[in-house]
Amino acid sequence: MEPFTRDATLVKHLPAHVGQTVELQGWVANRRDSKLRTFIVLRDGTGFVQCVVERDRVGEAAFALSRKLGLESSIYVRGKVVSDARQMGGVEVHVETLKAYQVVQDYPIAKKAHGVEFLMDRRHLWLRSRRQWAIMQIRNRAIQAIHRYFQRHDFVQADAPILTGNACEGTTTLFPTPFYDQTAYLTQSGQLYGEAMAMAFGRIYTFGPTFRAEKSKTRRHLSEFWMIEPEMAFFDLDMLMDFIEDFVRTVTLEVVEQSRMEMEILGRDPAPLRKVAEPFERLEYERAVRVLNGTERVNGMSAVEMWRQELDHTRAEIQSVQGRIAELEGLLKQPMKEKKRNYYQAELNQAKARLHTLEERRKNIPLWIESAENFRFGNDFGGADETVLTLLFDRPVMVYNWPRAIKAFYMKGVPGRPDLVKGVDLLAPEGYGEIVGGSERETDEQVLRQRIREENLPEEAFEWYLDLRRFGTVPHAGFGLGFERYVSWLAKLPHVREAIPFPRMYGRLFP
């Protein structure tokens, strides 16, 4: 194609080229016209930069071209890099040459709010938007920071198979797929293989996709998501908790420091993330039960009181939103210009939507209070229970020593407590909930065999796994980090679907 150059400068490197003339290639992310100049925001994947096209500098033909460039037109620009404090990134480009690979008209995603379905149907284009760009930058940094962390700590990346013959935990729904004359399943966890590889290489981690065929439609679920699963030989639960804490702390702080601009684009306040520098709360499950049902208080407050406080906040906000709605409705009854009327109407609609959300929360809190009050040993946490625990402690919370009955068969028992296992979950604050689940693994072949029978799992499919306990069994432990949930927390996303380029979820296979 005609204007193509092999010597283009990347937008992210422009601050180092102030005063120089550079070549850029990319797409029109935004365009605004004035009489004498056209402002083009050029996007090349590494960043965004405003390019100023003036008739006197580029000539009549190129100036006319600049007026025709629809959003996402692909262009070539040569121009001088100039400092400009008004721009994000601090520079802009004064264009001397402008050429187009393709002039685009009617790009479907407009510079305005769109609905979720509309955007999801156009995910292949939506990824180009500034917000999605910022999220994927954060995702990439998190991936890099995770690999760095493990490599620094003598881990080997050793991936597990995606096609498997047996269910790992047997509980959740699997995706079956033909495998020659057999049926295979898409993996829901690489853990069992991770244990085998830890016996081979000492410390390993997997980083790959996992699949769950749950018909869940919530902000926390994907059918295909990425999981990081480290497994360490000669490791116990205490070491595991120290490790999880240091891992999450180090990776999170690294990403926060590298992603200031992206967090600004996303409107994500980094302060709650920086709190990972402080010690995480470690809470035995039995204490979590007492905290939830109010027999033990935290900082002078019980879970129920925390919910009551949330309820008061919600009620107060409902009142203030209702007040504004009444005010707006009053205003709209009076004569005014169409433009102004519309502005008020838009605000009114927003307020009504907000009110709807708040009313739902108000209706739910009493149910959540009931759930907390009735929380007994043997119950698993609901989303609300996780939220109130992180609210009470105001930091990431690790819950450990869980009831055996609600955890997987491979977890090691707590000595002297046949009803407990050495599992640990990490709950992320700000309502994000469980992002890590891990445990010390059972090392005894007979105990494992017994547990497999109790869970009605096909014993013969686990013979290879039981081999690990016959030939040099050692204490070992590991965990799984749900990567999209983690990215969602880092970027404070309302839904995990934005944390992965092409989400696969219940009801969504395209694009």
Add this chain to the structure above:
RNA sequence: UCCUCGGUAGCUCAGUUGGUUAGAGCGGGUGGCUGUUAACCACCAGGUCGGGGGUUCAAGUCCCUCCCGAGGAGCCA
């Protein structure tokens, strides 16, 4: 699988106890103005109100049913 909410112009949404010819903003087109940040001003074009059935003199509005979407529960990372 269950509960709640929704489907009206290309997009985002209004549309009153059922009542004449269904509205706005954005986007598109034309003209004007402007170192602009989702620019602004004026005018123009743009609709089988998710599908099917029913009630009624009359249905976007009420009833039944199906489809699709969003959020939540369960389950989970």
